[in-house]
Amino acid sequence: MRSAIVLGAGMAGVGAALHLQGRGWSVALVDRQAPGLATSYGNVGLIQSEAVEPFAMPRDLSTLWAIATGRSNDVHYDPGALLHHLGPLVRYWWHSAPRRHARISQAYATLIAQAAPEHAGLIAAAGAEHLVRREGFRVLYRAVRDMDRAVTDAERLRARYGVRSCAMSPEALGAAEPVLKQTGAGAVHWQDPWSIRDPGGLVSAYADLFRQRGGTVRSGEAVSLTHMARGWSVRTDDGPIEAEAAVVALGPWSPELLRPLGYRFPMVRKRGYHRHWRAAQTLSAPLMDAAYGYCLAPMTKGLRVVTGAELARPDADHSPVQLERAEAAARDLLDLGAPIENRPWLGTRPCMPDMLPVVGEATRHPGLWLHFGHGHQGFTLGPATGRLLAELMSGETPLVHSEPFRPGRY
Numbered sequence: 284m285r286s287a288i289v290l291g292a293g294m295a296g297v298g299a300a301l302h303l304q305g306r307g308w309s310v311a312l313v314d315r316q317a318p319g320l321a322t323s324y325g326n327v328g329l330i331q332s333e334a335v336e337p338f339a340m341p342r343d344l345s346t347l348w349a350i351a352t353g354r355s356n357d358v359h360y361d362p363g364a365l366l367h368h369l370g371p372l373v374r375y376w377w378h379s380a381p382r383r384h385a386r387i388s389q390a391y392a393t394l395i396a397q398a399a400p401e402h403a404g405l406i407a408a409a410g411a412e413h414l415v416r417r418e419g420f421r422v423l424y425r426a427v428r429d430m431d432r433a434v435t436d437a438e439r440l441r442a443r444y445g446v447r448s449c450a451m452s453p454e455a456l457g458a459a460e461p462v463l464k465q466t467g468a469g470a471v472h473w474q475d476p477w478s479i480r481d482p483g484g485l486v487s488a489y490a491d492l493f494r495q496r497g498g499t500v501r502s503g504e505a506v507s508l509t510h511m512a513r514g515w516s517v518r519t520d521d522g523p524i525e526a527e528a529a530v531v532a533l534g535p536w537s538p539e540l541l542r543p544l545g546y547r548f549p550m551v552r553k554r555g556y557h558r559h560w561r562a563a564q565t566l567s568a569p570l571m572d573a574a575y576g577y578c579l580a581p582m583t584k585g586l587r588v589v590t591g592a593e594l595a596r597p598d599a600d601h602s603p604v605q606l607e608r609a610e611a612a613a614r615d616l617l618d619l620g621a622p623i624e625n626r627p628w629l630g631t632r633p634c635m636p637d638m639l640p641v642v643g644e645a646t647r648h649p650g651l652w653l654h655f656g657h658g659h660q661g662f663t664l665g666p667a668t669g670r671l672l673a674e675l676m677s678g679e680t681p682l683v684h685s686e687p688f689r690p691g692r693y
Contacts, residue, residue, distance in 0.1 A: 298669025319486025559585035
C-alpha cells in the first residue's frame with residue numbers, strides 16, 4: 284500500500300487526505316493544531332461557485348489612490364511592512380493586467396466548477412448537512428453607480444461562465460432581509476454559492492470522516508520533515524512517522540517550510556480579522572457591504588464580521604483599524620448587539636502572485652507534493668484541488684488540466 288504524510292489539517296490538507304485515502308493510500312494527517320482551527324476556521328464560510336475569476340490587484344489610479352491614502356477599507360497596510368511584501372506585490376500587479384488575468388481566470392474557473400460537487404459528496408458522507416445553507420449570498424451597494432457597475436459585471440459573468448445571479452432593488456433586499464435598517468441602492472444576489480454555519484466545524488467533520496475510514500491524525504511539527512532514502516519522515520507526539528510521499532498543505536506557512544530545501548515561493552500574505560456579535564436578529568444569508576469591504580455572515584457562534592485584506596509584517600500584533608471601520612459601518616445596517624470576543628480572531632490568506640494555487644510534485648524532490656496558495660478560496664477549493672493532487676499522485680488522468688497549477692512555474 285502506498286503511504287503519504289499530509290502536513291496541514293486545514294481544508295486543503297483534509298481534502299487531499301480524503302482523496303488519497305479514497306485511492307487506497309495509507310495517510311497520516313499531521314498538524315500542531317486540531318483540524319480546522321487555523322485559516323479554514325476564520326473565513327466567511329462560503330463555498331463560492333460564483334468566484335470564477337480570482338481577485339486581481341486594482342490597477343486603476345482612483346482605487347490605488349484610495350488604498351494609498353487610507354480611504355478604502357478593502358485593503359489596509361502598514362507602510363513599514365511594504366518592503367517585505369514588495370516583490371510578490373509587483374508580480375501580483377503584473378499578473379493582474381486584464382489580458383493576463385483573463386488567461387488566469389480560464390484555468391481558475393475549471394477548479395471553481397468542481398468546488399461544490401466535491402464538497403457535496405463529502406458533506407453527505409460526513410453527515411454535515413445541518414451546517415449548510417444553499418441560498419447563495421448577497422452584495423449590498425450603497426451608491427447607484429456602484430450597483431449599476433455590479434449588475435453589468437454580473438451579466439458578463441453569466442454570459443461567459445453561466446454564473447447565476449439576480450439584481451435586487453432596495454425594496455426586494457429589505458423584504459429578503461427585514462433586519463436591515465437601510466438597503467442602499469440594492470444588491471446583487473449570487474444564487475449558487477453555499478454558506479456554512481461553522482467553517483471550522485465542517486473541516487472537523489471531514490477530518491472525523493477521514494478517521495472513520497481508517498486515517499491517522501497526529502499532532503506534530505511540520506518543520507521536522509526530513510527527506511530519507513525511502514521517502515519522508517516527520518516527528519509527532521506519538522513518535523516519528525515515515526511514508527513514501529509527503530504533501531505540504533500548510534497554507535501561508537508553506538514557503539518557510541520549503542525554503543531550507545531550496546525552494547523560493549513568492550507569496551502575498553493577506554491578513555484578515557473577524558469578530559462575532561450577539562445580534563438579537565440576524566441575517567438569513569451572508570451579506571457583503573461593498574462600500575466598506577467587509578462581510579456579515581450568520582454563524583452558529585453569532586453574527587461574524589469579516590474584514591478585507593491587511594498587509595503587515597508576519598509577526599505584527601493585531602491592528603484593529605479595518606475591523607473597527609467595518610463594525611461601525613455594520614451598525615448602520617443592523618443592530619449588532621454586544622461582541623462575543625474582546626480580542627478579534629486574526630488569520631492569513633496565502634495568495635500566489637498569479638492567483639492560482641500550487642498543486643503538483645516539487646521539481647527537485649521526488650515524492651514531495653505541494654498543495655497550497657489558494658488565496659481567498661482555500662475553504663472553497665480544498666476538496667477540488669485535493670482531488671486534483673490525489674489524481675496526480677496516483678497517476679490518474681486529472682479532472683482538470685493541471686499545467687497552470689504546477690509548482691515549477693515558480
